[in-house]
Amino acid sequence: MDSIRQAVELARSGDSPAHQEFIGGSKPIATAHEAASTREVRLDVDHLEANRIVAFATGSESGRYYDMLRTQVLQEMDKKNWQFLAITSPTAGCGKTVTACNLAMSIARLPERSAVVVDLDLRKPMVANYLGLPASGGVLSVLDGQVPISSAVIKAVVGPNSLFLLPGSVPTSGSSEWMSSQTMTTLLQAIKREFRSHTVIFDLPPMLLGDDVISILPRMDAVLLVTGVGSSSVADVKECQKHLERVPVVRVVVNKVSEDVDTYYGSYY
Template sequence: MERIKEALERARQERQQSGGSFGAAASRGASATAPSQIVYTQTRHAEVSNELLRGRRVISGLDPDSFSDAYRILRTQVLQRLRENKWNVLAVTSPGLNEGKTLTAINLAISLAMEVNYTVLLVDADLRHPNVHTYFGLEPEFGLSDYLLSDKPIEELLVHPGIQGLVVLPGGKPLTNSSEMLSSPKMSRLVEELKTRYPSRIVLFDLPPLLATADAIAFAPYVDAALLVLEEGKTSTQDAQYATELLKDTHLIGAVLNKSLSSQAGYGQNGGKSPRRNIPWNKVAGKLRQLTGRLLRRKGR
């Protein structure tokens, strides 16, 4: 922890001395009050069709329905916690593989970007299996790993996928030593720069699963808070509880129960099954006990 603190302090000093910038919107006016229309000059632009987004289940910025409404509710709850604590760096992770954390991070990022007072930077920090770019149909040549390994300038890595207020930093080439890279002083300086460059920017990191690698645990000290994604019918209570123990020193602002089977009628709709429910953290323990009961019954134990 002392090494991390020293690295963060060096980052602050370097930023004050250099005044260097790298890239999001052209205007630094995206700071205190976001402009009504952001013009991207340094960031590479890639137009992504709504048809492609729908086909890959990226839905929070599309036509209103129960799916996008669920993410708007999640956005409201997340923003409340961030504002209360003056936080702007959030990690999204899950206990295990394929529980929906990347898609949740993407849809949450889009929902947050729709808030007129904020811009959002979505960072693919799952460096062993970078995957965020595929949901947008992007084929970036470089990404975060290239910055960490070969000093590729950040402004050459960012991509604006045609969604107002959103910029994506792809993961780049897969790394086998991702834990070491994510916990390096160079990464800590980057996080500090991303965190403080634009006061109205929210930075979302898509992290690897907690129980698959040490990456998320190594990176956790750099973020303000974390959001845990659980999949109903798949995530075991033991895995969920172990994941929370691993993040005991990180502010957990809540959990998302992905692919929920509960029926919920949306406002102004005829009802249906909500794909996601947002669970306040003080209720997670009870929800996990309920989940355990359903899992045991389904397995016939």
């Protein structure tokens, strides 16, 4: 009751920040008015390329596949005015995080487009690792009320372009509980409000490793399923289809088709 009373008093106060949301009953999610506190980090190109993050530069031979995927995904999302895109895979090792990062960077290169990547693979957060960011703070710190969202979000700059990141930090065994919680709903509402002009890409856990993805799918607008040759079977994909019947699937990416450079990054349909 004290936390509710405190929230009401803050809302009535003339000098309190507008539209603050409370996570865990104590800490507020900061609003766009506090965006000046967002950290800006310049990403290391060599680190990105070593981790197969290649879509940050125009004209990249490998990146053009992500540009094609970008155009098809955005066309589908624009038809329905969708904002939230979930990226998942049947099992581990399919390349979903690589796909999420590359797709976001490809979107960020478009004029009048902006992208946000949110690492919701709470069991094994890898976005920060792939992009060369320090594993501190992150989405879990926002969920448990340690920091406001404005302090956890990072503006990642590479070349002339930038995108926003809400990375993960340490793995948690409570992923399933967080995914289905009202606290997560509050966080998603804050992200939708503060980044309403952005395409928000959520890197989710593999679908068949638990009920995490199933719990949060109803809050997503669309799904991109990443499969990997040698990592997921036809039976795995069919099992995923059962859970995706009520959520629009914009594309299925088939990763690791061969080791040839021109086709390594996969195909899609």
